[in-house]
Amino acid sequence: RYSLFYNHLKNIEESEGGLDKFTKSYKTFGVNQLADGGIYCKEWAPGAEAVFLAGDFNGWNPFSHPYKKLEYGKWELLIPPEDGRSPVPHGSKLKVVIRAQNGALLYRISPWARYVVRDEDKVNYDWVHWNPPQSYIHKNPSPKRLKSLRIYESHVGIASPEGKVASYKNFTYNVLPRIKDLGYNCVQLMAIMEHAYYASFGYQITSFFAASSRYGTPDDLKEMIDVAHSMGITVLLDVVHSHASKNSEDGLNQFDGTDSCFFHSGYRGNHQLWDSRLFDYANWEVLRFLLSNLRMWIEDYRFDGFRFDGVTSMLYHHHGIGTGFSGDYNEYFGLHVDEDALCYLMLANHMINTLHPECITIAEDVSGMPALCRPVAEGGGGFDYRLAMAIPDKWIQIIKELKDEDWNMGNIVHTLTNRRHEEKYIAYAESHDQALVGDKTLAFRLMDAEMYTNMSVLMPLTPVIDRGIQLHKMIRLITHALGGESYLNFMGNEFGHPEWLDFPRIGNNESYHYARRQFNLTEDDLLRYKFLNAFDRDMNKLEERFGWLASPQAYVSEKHEANKVIAFERAGLIFIFNFHPYQSYVDYRVVAFKYKILLDSDAGEYGGHQRLDHNTEYFSEEFPHNYRPNSIMV
Numbered sequence: 001r002y003s004l005f006y007n008h009l010k011n012i013e014e015s016e017g018g019l020d021k022f023t024k025s026y027k028t029f030g031v032n033q034l035a036d037g038g039i040y041c042k043e044w045a046p047g048a049e050a051v052f053l054a055g056d057f058n059g060w061n062p063f064s065h066p067y068k069k070l071e072y073g074k075w076e077l078l079i080p081p082e083d084g085r086s087p088v089p090h091g092s093k094l095k096v097v098i099r100a101q102n103g104a105l106l107y108r109i110s111p112w113a114r115y116v117v118r119d120e121d122k123v124n125y126d127w128v129h130w131n132p133p134q135s136y137i138h139k140n141p142s143p144k145r146l147k148s149l150r151i152y153e154s155h156v157g158i159a160s161p162e163g164k165v166a167s168y169k170n171f172t173y174n175v176l177p178r179i180k181d182l183g184y185n186c187v188q189l190m191a192i193m194e195h196a197y198y199a200s201f202g203y204q205i206t207s208f209f210a211a212s213s214r215y216g217t218p219d220d221l222k223e224m225i226d227v228a229h230s231m232g233i234t235v236l237l238d239v240v241h242s243h244a245s246k247n248s249e250d251g252l253n254q255f256d257g258t259d260s261c262f263f264h265s266g267y268r269g270n271h272q273l274w275d276s277r278l279f280d281y282a283n284w285e286v287l288r289f290l291l292s293n294l295r296m297w298i299e300d301y302r303f304d305g306f307r308f309d310g311v312t313s314m315l316y317h318h319h320g321i322g323t324g325f326s327g328d329y330n331e332y333f334g335l336h337v338d339e340d341a342l343c344y345l346m347l348a349n350h351m352i353n354t355l356h357p358e359c360i361t362i363a364e365d366v367s368g369m370p371a372l373c374r375p376v377a378e379g380g381g382g383f384d385y386r387l388a389m390a391i392p393d394k395w396i397q398i399i400k401e402l403k404d405e406d407w408n409m410g411n412i413v414h415t416l417t418n419r420r421h422e423e424k425y426i427a428y429a430e431s432h433d434q435a436l437v438g439d440k441t442l443a444f445r446l447m448d449a450e451m452y453t454n455m456s457v458l459m460p461l462t463p464v465i466d467r468g469i470q471l472h473k474m475i476r477l478i479t480h481a482l483g484g485e486s487y488l489n490f491m492g493n494e495f496g497h498p499e500w501l502d503f504p505r506i507g508n509n510e511s512y513h514y515a516r517r518q519f520n521l522t523e524d525d526l527l528r529y530k531f532l533n534a535f536d537r538d539m540n541k542l543e544e545r546f547g548w549l550a551s552p553q554a555y556v557s558e559k560h561e562a563n564k565v566i567a568f569e570r571a572g573l574i575f576i577f578n579f580h581p582y583q584s585y586v587d588y589r590v591v592a593f594k595y596k597i598l599l600d601s602d603a604g605e606y607g608g609h610q611r612l613d614h615n616t617e618y619f620s621e622e623f624p625h626n627y628r629p630n631s632i633m634v
Contacts, residue, residue: 002376019350019354019355023295023355028042029042029110029292030112031094033131036084038078038079038086040076041067042075046258046261047260048098049103050066051097053067055088055129056092057087057094073256086131088129090130094110095109096109098255108255109206109207111252114130114218115130115218116250117213124196124249124250125250136218139230140230143185143232143304146186146234147549148549149185149186149234149426150183150186150540150549151184151488154490155191156168156191158501158516159174160517163513166215171224175491185544186233188236190432193210193212193237194207194210194211198504207251208252225303235302235304236307237297237306240310241309241314242314243274244279246276262277262285271319294306294348295355305352307362308364311365314344314345315338316338317335320366325366327368345382346381350382361382362384362385362386362387362426363383363387370420371423373423385425386426388419388427390418391429392431395479398412404467405581407564409565410561417483417553425484426486426487427479429475429479430442432490436501437502437514438500442493442496443496446472448464450465451496451498457527458526469607472532473606476489477539481575482575486549495521496532531605534605547571554569557569557626557627558591564581576590588633588634592618595619596617
């Protein structure tokens with residue numbers, strides 16, 4: 001694998017003038033404004049017979065501005081300035097006109113388009129030339145690389161209690177302060193790359209270089225990121241390079257009239273479950289396109305890194321479909337591995353680490369590919385973190401299938417600690433996947449219909465609500481403290497957001513009722529959501545203070561099946577969890593030296609029963625317990 005990567009890198013150096021020049025192609029491809037006011041256009045359309053540029057600027061004459069054919073399927077066009085001004089005004093609509101091999105004229109959006117919009121009365125998107133007289137200027141430096149990542153997974157469009165598509169401006173001034181207050185130091189933005197179908201959750205990309213216009217302008221997004229940086233918040237982009245939308249009118253598909261431009265042709269170029277196109281990662285121009293795409297998001301918008309979606313689909317020719325992974329190394333090495341895709345990921349991480357070493361990359365891989373988060377120089381994938389995707393599945397399985405008295409402490413600890421110690425994992429109890437319609441969040445699984453009737457503090461605390469609130473806090477804290485080297489939460493789940501997430505579509509009569517986040521629930525003093533919100537905030541603030549995510553893995557001193565108790569040490573703290581459904585303990589011996597309560601899920605401000613005295617300090621005695629010389633009674 002490293003040899004394949006090195007050969008690619010060597011070819012880039014020899015034929016393209018180096019990685020820096022090769023990945024700066026976003027400044028020359030597409031339609032670009034020149035310093036003298038002229039316009040330079042460049043496209044890759046190997047299957048085209050001829051290429052033209054049409055738009056508002058030439059009265060939509062499809063033949064007046066032909067491109068010149070270059071080597072290797074590239075085409076270029078230079079339009080001189082008119083009296084020192086741009087011949088293509090800011091805000092004018094454009095189309096690349098392709099004469100296909102069968103003679104048909106195809107009106108296409110450039111794959112490199114920076115801004116596309118859809119009028120309300122239209123189905124398809126239009127390409128709009130974005131060249132404002134004064135672009136947004138970033139005022140704040142990017143935060144330094146974080147040791148402890150506490151990630152708030154977010155979607156701009158649903159980030160409002162109102163039933164509508166929310167805006168970048170709303171997120172900037174209403175959501176970012178909330179994220180900061182909750183103690184998260186990183187926001188991961190979904191559905192930013194333009195996607196024609198809103199209900200795809202941003203995973204059917206049509207324009208890879210365009211920030212979604214349904215939330216606002218490119219400058220609005222730049223301002224949002226700049227404000228986040230002013231708060232010390234790192235901003236990651238959920239990048240989708242694993243597949244692309246099948247749209248041809250406003251997407252990449254059949255850009256030059258063939259099915260092999262950017263993608264594999266035939267069966268290999270189609271994802272049978274996602275109904276989307278699959279990139280040909282062995283193609284030189286595809287590498288240029290994807291690597292330049294990453295660099296554009298970093299340099300133009302100032303994103304601080306990426307969460308790569310669908311990595312499992314990229315890594316294997318079977319795309320993970322109908323395949324289970326047991327951890328056997330034969331599952332990770334063989335002809336079923338797509339070495340071209342893996343090499344692309346290595347190149348991407350190498351480029352980012354070389355040109356922007358402060359940036360962070362995360363892999364969404366369910367297979368457990370070894371060394372994915374080891375340096376490229378070691379033959380690894382080069383990612384900084386991978387998602388611990390087994391953890392949320394384990395919590396769902398426990399809550400769904402087991403009675404409380406049957407919870408297995410050893411199995412919980414094993415799931416939370418079963419990872420390769422030299423690769424960093426992002427732990428999470430639930431993400432956007434569990435919030436989608438058809439699934440249930442932890443809060444909804446724990447409390448279900450009673451969330452509609454018994455979340456008021458004016459109502460008696462029922463056993464269902466009491467159990468749900470306590471377990472919601474405990475599950476998140478033990479996942480946070482034991483499950484990895486970073487922590488992630490999907491927006492709203494921190495306070496047990498009721499119901500599910502469902503985007504407007506034909507099946508729900510285009511309703512926005514479930515495509516929103518009801519942050520207002522935490523601001524109502526009469527509702528119990530405030531307790532979960534407060535616990536999540538203080539949990540993050542405690543990690544900020546002690547840094548357990550950046551500390552070595554925990555020493556688990558106890559996983560007692562009969563008592564349902566888990567105890568472990570990390571970052572100089574003692575974590576003790578009593579998962580017994582009805583048994584409390586007095587004078588319970590645990591390994592420790594000096595003990596003072598810092599965070600208590602049973603505290604009143606978190607909706608607990610206030611059974612412990614927080615002013616008491618406990619000192620250890622020389623009483624050996626669980627292979628430690630000292631212990632205390634709690």
